[in-house]
Amino acid sequence: MTDPFHIEDEEPQPVIANSVAAGAAGASYLAQLNEAQRDAVEALDGPTLVLAGAGTGKTRVLTTRLAHLLRFRQVRPYEVLAVTFTNKAAREMRERVAGLVGGPAEAIWLGTFHALGARMLRKHAELIGLQSNFTILDTDDQVRLLKQLLEASNIDSKRWPARVMMGVIQRWKDRGLTPDKVTAAEAGDLAGGRLVTLYEEYQERLRILNAADFGDLLLHCLTLFNQNEDVLKEYQQRFRYILVDEYQDTNVAQYLWLRLLAQGHRNIACVGDDDQSIYAWRGAEVGNILRFEEDFPGAKVVRLEQNYRSTAPILAAASALIAHNEGRLGKTLWTEGEGGDPIIVRGLWDGEEEARFISDHIEDLQRRGRDGTPIALQDMAILVRAGFQTREFEERFL
Numbered sequence: 001m002t003d004p005f006h007i008e009d010e011e012p013q014p015v016i017a018n019s020v021a022a023g024a025a026g027a028s029y030l031a032q033l034n035e036a037q038r039d040a041v042e043a044l045d046g047p048t049l050v051l052a053g054a055g056t057g058k059t060r061v062l063t064t065r066l067a068h069l070l071r072f073r074q075v076r077p078y079e080v081l082a083v084t085f086t087n088k089a090a091r092e093m094r095e096r097v098a099g100l101v102g103g104p105a106e107a108i109w110l111g112t113f114h115a116l117g118a119r120m121l122r123k124h125a126e127l128i129g130l131q132s133n134f135t136i137l138d139t140d141d142q143v144r145l146l147k148q149l150l151e152a153s154n155i156d157s158k159r160w161p162a163r164v165m166m167g168v169i170q171r172w173k174d175r176g177l178t179p180d181k182v183t184a185a186e187a188g189d190l191a192g193g194r195l196v197t198l199y200e201e202y203q204e205r206l207r208i209l210n211a212a213d214f215g216d217l218l219l220h221c222l223t224l225f226n227q228n229e230d231v232l233k234e235y236q237q238r239f240r241y242i243l244v245d246e247y248q249d250t251n252v253a254q255y256l257w258l259r260l261l262a263q264g265h266r267n268i269a270c271v272g273d274d275d276q277s278i279y280a281w282r283g284a285e286v287g288n289i290l291r292f293e294e295d296f297p298g299a300k301v302v303r304l305e306q307n308y309r310s311t312a313p314i315l316a317a318a319s320a321l322i323a324h325n326e327g328r329l330g331k332t333l334w335t336e337g338e339g340g341d342p343i344i345v346r347g348l349w350d351g352e353e354e355a356r357f358i359s360d361h362i363e364d365l366q367r368r369g370r371d372g373t374p375i376a377l378q379d380m381a382i383l384v385r386a387g388f389q390t391r392e393f394e395e396r397f398l
């Protein structure tokens, strides 16, 4: 299947009546959006929140918006800050934008929060006590370092394991808390009441090693901005437009970082799904999305509700479940797609029985098929919630 969004050339595209695309020569990509998506792309100025469910084209909107800015706003690539949640997503977006604008997209500040934070820090490292070639520690390095500090303080590592304590420190960092901002109540009796001191020592050691951990990439930026108004001003002025994908997954540190940077031009567009936050365990605050309109008064809110990925029965089942979520801004997904099998819900005793039931079903589909047409194995898929759950299936299929 080819993705119609990949436009490498300027082949004439079917133009939808009344769309701006009809007037804007060369903007054939606008014709590939539905009305709500186009609305979200064309609201270039001011704060915009695109609120949408899975498979409604959020990423497509963001990518098109970026292309549209470069093409019709005479915005220069280096004046745009675009944040994605993974490096892979960043790469894809860069390729797509390059395809759409037919030019280099290298100069765009496009990447994950971590990558962008690191890029800023390398430029101003000395202002927060590092050198620009600082190393970035991985999780194992972090835990090892903290373990040394715990041992040096004679803290019982059975009772207060380094990995767990590191997790606590990380959550503080996710919330934008430097050691001086962690309250005594917050720290409680962790590590025998000494975790804040250890956090302090840990930061000091990182500095001596000329190193930063992932949390620091954002946290140091916040410190940098708060202590150096001129640096913050420079970035605020530079980034005329800011775009953020998967906004529901931002943590407080990332949110503060964005909010500071967006104060200059206030042209910030975030896309996200208030029903899809999957990173609560690492500090994501779905409240960030619920609060957008308060932070950016006059924000334009666009809802995308047409889904391009799933059949109607799947959407209906998902919506019925999601309706129970608390603290949502609300939207209803629908699709133009017709048909689709009804969903079968079957409660089974354990994983083994589950694997047996599913594999019998698959064999049946393969042999007798549906409506007399056998279905090939390559057209079937099994999804599980977590990796370990595939084991029973693998054993069954051997």
Ligand SMILES: Nc1ncnc2c1ncn2[C@@H]1O[C@H](COP(=O)(O)OP(=O)(O)O)[C@@H](O)[C@H]1O
Pocket: 003, 004, 005, 032, 033, 034, 037, 052, 053, 054, 055, 056, 057, 058, 059, 060, 061, 308, 309
């Ligand atoms: N207006 C549209 N017309 C046809 N297909 C679309 C449209 N908008 C999105 N799609 C397709 O729907 C799928 C989901 O789009 P994506 O931007 O990844 O959604 P999201 O980020 O909301 O999950 C992609 O395959 C995309 O090409």
Ligand SMILES: [Mg+2]
Pocket: 058, 059
């Ligand atoms: Mg997406």
